[in-house]
Amino acid sequence: MIKKLRKILGKHSEILFAYLYGSKARGDYNERSDVDIGVYLSKDFKPDTFYEVKLAEEIEKNAKLKDVEVVILNNKPIRFLNQVLRYGKLIFSRDEKERVRFETYITKTYIDMKPYFLEYDRMRFKDG
Template sequence: MIKNLFISPPSFVFKKIGVCACYLFGSKNTKDFNEKSDYDLAIFVKSKQAIDYRSVLKQVLNIFKYPEKLHLSIVDLENTSPIFLYQVIKNSTLIYEYKNNYYVTLESMIMRLYFDDQYRNNIYFKFLKQKYANR
């Protein structure tokens, strides 16, 4: 299915614009997809501030077979919600990685961010629950 998404190999474009990894996620990776479903692509970059959004969008749209159905998310580990990052890798298909097995490092960092965040949230919600239960 992934080979049918691109007019030309995405690795050429992704390498040129500094993409670390790219995932297809969302309904296209589940049994919930249908012909009206869009294509959710998450493009991981080292820093969102270091890229030109218009250039990235233009180049990806030029090689994507269904540009009218593309939902593109450009993400990095510093400025993107750990919850969203986890949702991306949870039910996804890896399309591109800039070096072999980079996805292992990336996904382990995302899981660490996500579960560390969950731990803090659980403590915070427990504190709030106790605070308001005592009123």
């Protein structure tokens, strides 16, 4: 599956790197699990509204997979991105320098923000 994904993603010059995340990456998937793929796009590329859907359909067709969900990682919340990095698997990288910069930024920012996330969660669950 990974080789097929790399081949498909490699045809898209706008994709700098990509991760498999979710149950497939963790190894706790079942027959109803979807395939979650996060892609980081070149800053020069402006995706149309249906970019994620079109790429997911292309992957489903060419990799013979069902229920593929593609998410553009650019500008997603830090908590989500940290989960992708922590539990996901890098499956494609065209630009190692940008990938390392991205991973470093997300990791450092998450560490800086973690006390605030924990306090927010504590207050939210206490009240609700």
